[in-house]
Amino acid sequence: NAGVTQTPKFRVLKTGQSMTLLCAQDMNHEYMYWYRQDPGMGLRLIHYSVGEGTTAKGEVPDGYNVSRLKKQNFLLGLESAAPSQTSVYFCASSYSNIPYNEQFFGPGTRLTVL
Amino acid sequence: AQSVAQPEDQVNVAEGNPLTVKCTYSVSGNPYLFWYVQYPNRGLQFLLKYITGDNLVKGSYGFEAEFNKSQTSFHLKKPSALVSDSALYFCAVRDTVLTGGGNKLTFGTGTQLKVEL
Numbered sequence: 001n002a003g004v005t006q007t008p009k010f011r012v013l014k015t016g017q018s019m020t021l022l023c024a025q026d027m028n029h030e031y032m033y034w035y036r037q038d039p040g041m042g043l044r045l046i047h048y049s050v051g052e053g054t055t056a057k058g059e060v061p062d063g064y065n066v067s068r069l070k071k072q073n074f075l076l077g078l079e080s081a082a083p084s085q086t087s088v089y090f091c092a093s094s095y096s097n098i099p100y101n102e103q104f105f106g107p108g109t110r111l112t113v114l
Numbered sequence: 115a116q117s118v119a120q121p122e123d124q125v126n127v128a129e130g131n132p133l134t135v136k137c138t139y140s141v142s143g144n145p146y147l148f149w150y151v152q153y154p155n156r157g158l159q160f161l162l163k164y165i166t167g168d169n170l171v172k173g174s175y176g177f178e179a180e181f182n183k184s185q186t187s188f189h190l191k192k193p194s195a196l197v198s199d200s201a202l203y204f205c206a207v208r209d210t211v212l213t214g215g216g217n218k219l220t221f222g223t224g225t226q227l228k229v230e231l
Contacts, residue, residue: 004157031217040123042204042223043158058218090157099208099217100146100165105157 001026004106006091012112013081021076021109023091030096032074033058033103034066036087043090049074051096081113116141116209120222127195127229135190135225137205147188148206148219149179158204164188175199195229202226 004025013019023032030051035043045058047066055066063085065077074093078085088110092103117140127133139145146165150158162173169181179190190203203226206219 033218040223043221045218048218092158094217099210100163101217102148102160102163103158103219105150105159107157108155 004104006106006109010110017081018079023074025093029093031094033092034076035090083113086113116220118205118207118222120225122225124226133192133195135203137188139207141209144210146208149190150204152202197229200229
């Protein structure tokens with residue numbers, strides 16, 4: 001099993017450009033999450049999904065959109081990138097509705113917005 | 115609301131010495147508590163979790179954590195540190211009284227562990 005994979009690994013954008021980050025998991029997990037990691041702030045939840053076709057806002061959703069058209073994929077979109085969105089983005093997944101199940105993380109995408 | 119605090123940005127330990135990385139939490143009900151480790155340029159890896167029962171939880175790579183309800187703490191420990199343990203450690207919490215919400219975790223800001231020879 002590959003676990004959780006993310007593409008791309010690195011990306012540099014100019015302000016105003018758009019892009020999509022792809023997360024894929026092969027563990028048949030129901031729940032998927034997008035986080036951003038910034039120095040001194042830990043991980044903050046951007047959006048999450050509790051199943052195919054569902055999405056919900058997390059702690060810091062502004063400027064991002066997500067889609068979960070297939071159970072194994074969770075896409076994070078930036079419609080008009082801003083320098084404040086420079087960060088490392090992590091995708092994670094977990095089994096359904098058991099609240100103490102751990103989350104499995106992808107390797108991350110390092111995004112720089114100039 | 116649920117929250118977690120890691121009071122130390124960095125912990126330095128000599129190899130072979132015991133290590134402790136501190137974590138305190140705040141929840142409305144009872145907590146589910148987790149420790150994750152992040153090596154440079156990698157994603158987070160699960161180390162261990164507390165659900166209920168025995169206050170001492172054993173996890174991967176010789177790590178363990180002690181749950182203390184009266185002090186609302188969940189400190190990570192290892193009896194003998196290795197240089198290879200050097201990494202960023204995150205504590206996370208989920209309140210058991212939360213319903214729905216995708217089993218969201220709240221993470222601490224992380225503690226950088228540096229183990230030196």
